[in-house]
Amino acid sequence: MTSAPVTLCFMLRTHEGREQVLLGLKKTGFGAGKVVGIGGHVEPGESIVAAICREVAEETSLVIGAMDLIPAGTVAFVFPAKPEWDMFTTVFLCRTFAGDAVESDEIAPQWHPVGDLPHAHMWADASHWLPAFLSGERGHWRVVLNDDNETVASSTHTPPLGAVPADSRGMGS
Numbered sequence: 327m328t329s330a331p332v333t334l335c336f337m338l339r340t341h342e343g344r345e346q347v348l349l350g351l352k353k354t355g356f357g358a359g360k361v362v363g364i365g366g367h368v369e370p371g372e373s374i375v376a377a378i379c380r381e382v383a384e385e386t387s388l389v390i391g392a393m394d395l396i397p398a399g400t401v402a403f404v405f406p407a408k409p410e411w412d413m414f415t416t417v418f419l420c421r422t423f424a425g426d427a428v429e430s431d432e433i434a435p436q437w438h439p440v441g442d443l444p445h446a447h448m449w450a451d452a453s454h455w456l457p458a459f460l461s462g463e464r465g466h467w468r469v470v471l472n473d474d475n476e477t478v479a480s481s482t483h484t485p486p487l488g489a490v491p492a493d494s495r496g497m498g499s
Contacts, residue, residue, distance in 0.1 A: 329402060329414040333378040334365035335395070336460065337388065337420050337427075338440070345440040347460060349448075350385060350433035356411075361447040363417075363456075364433065374416045382420075386435045387428040394422040398459040399486070400466045403451065407473040417459055454481035 337348040352362045364385050368377040375392045382390050396419040405411040427435035438444060440460050445453050455467040465485040472479045 329404075329412040331368040331374070331377075332366065332413045332415040333368060333374050333381065333418070334363035334415055335378045335382055335390065335418045335420050336363055336398075336456075337382070337386075337390070337423055338460070339421070339437070341437065346437040347440050347443070348386065348388075348427055348435055349438055349444070350435045351447075352432065353434060354432050357449065360449055361436075361444050362433075362449070364435070365415075378416075378418055382423075385430050385433040387425055387430070389424040390420050391422070394420050396420060397464075399464050401451075401455050402466070402468045404468065404470045405475055406470065406479075408475055411475065417455075419459065450477050451481065454478060455483070458483070 339346050339348075348364060349361050350364055352358050352360050364382050365378055366381045366385070368374055372380075375395060378395065379390055379392060382388050398417040398419050401415045401417060403411070403413045403415065427437075429435065443452070443456065448456075451469040451471070454469060463483075463485075465483055468480075468482045468484075470479045470481075471477065
């Protein structure tokens, strides 16, 4: 079985001198009751960029443009006990958008300080990759969930090709 193509976008803003990210309380469907990123499935025949622009508008009423998307990387979610839940997620950041975030049937959006994410109310995997993306790290994460479909069995990060490993920065010169 192939992983479902999914996309997420994390809108960022500076408010009262603090960096904030828009997350949403999921009200329906997969992940209901959890605080999640804004996004969803890529429809057949739809590009990833068109999908995230559509999803952000549907879930929050915010309007984002394709040129304003900042590619962050990908996350492959593997659910060994429920392979039909496997997802391959393309993640974007976005600092330019129009409108105010408005609650939809699916999401109750809320701004959170980047340094104080509501991890206790999010999927357990989010702490493995979201802070890294928000701090500027890029690459691909592979997250394998345990049989409870909630807790993380393993999380691996592969930096983009040509990236300098963090532990070698500043070494030599």
